[in-house]
Amino acid sequence: MFSEEIINKFKQTPTPFYYYDKKLLQLTLDTLKKAADKYGYIVHYAVKANANLEILKIISSYGFGADCVSGNEVKQAVDCGFSGDKIVYAGVGKSDKEIKLALELGIFCFNCESLQELEVINSLASECGKKASVALRLNPGIDAHTNKCINTGLEDSKFGIDFNYLEDTVKFVQSLENVKLIGLHFHIGSQILDMEPYRLLCQRSNEMQQKLNELNISLPEINLGGGLGIDYQQPDENPIPDFEKLLDLIHQNLKVMPGQRVHFEFGRSVVAQCGTLISRVLYIKPAVKTNFAIADAGFTDLIRPALYGAYHKIENLTSKSKETKTYDVVGPICESTDVFISNLEMPVTNRGDILAFRSAGAYGEIMASRYNLRDIPKSYFFNND
């Protein structure tokens, strides 16, 4: 829901662009902080969801850490106020250059995904006279019951080290001089709405800790990753995800050793609902089965529908018509997959109408590309502080 004042600003601004609701972001961060503080849990914002400078500055001002997946993300997080010693760095393919940068910036922990990566971190840390703190990213073999493109905890996934290899991996790490094992890391997928996979994840983590205890090892850090889903269907009714419900469930199911700290890496749940892609309708083209509403935004601005078949609620903010028609909302890009939605009932829509693509704050702007040599969309907050 947007006020007339904001819609007027949209009308005056060249499209397409991202609009971010700063108040909603702050409210979401307040809610998350409260839910995490209840149990002393540590939250790292997953920078990959949205690395907009303003957004990063707002999030870092809450004292959260950052979860990064590239050297550039680590650097941008530090530049935007995240303290190096609160940064975790995951990724199956960290390059030597990226590892060196992270060592120089003194990050908190590398979430390591293979034995060979551990060896490389060890040798690079030794070259610069440092000891790198690492957590083992374990693939827990759990189905997160989400879109198959963003399900990461199953055995055929490229992510993490199979949990069955825990003991061998731990022995290997212990043989390395410049690496210090501080924790276990998991991430089972994204846009998770069913809480059962998180319960199973706690069980798996408990089992892994039990195994480590038998080897007389206790690790100070457990990181359960991110993945909490949001309501794409009803963004106005549910603008803030239920962090408390998830963290209560974790608290009830996760065994935590004395002094051990529990970490999370939330991305989508923090930023998705505060962002909207605003676009203008360029043309209406009647066809045999539908009417094409051709927007000036395409998959270069918001790729989720084309890449994952993802749903974003689309609203016509300017049509005053009481009558509706069926539309396929498509973009201008020269690809048949440049379709945001098919068969959408919308008030009669005309050239120049403003469309809002809701819940686009996560994996929207950050996944924009220059295909067809299009411009990267700008972003605005319109100072709604």
Ligand code: LLP
């Ligand atoms: N931690 C790790 C290790 C991750 O790989 C991810 C997301 C997160 C945390 C944050 O997950 P979140 O809380 O945002 O679910 N582009 C896709 C989503 C890809 C998610 C990649 N990893 C989309 O548009 O749905």
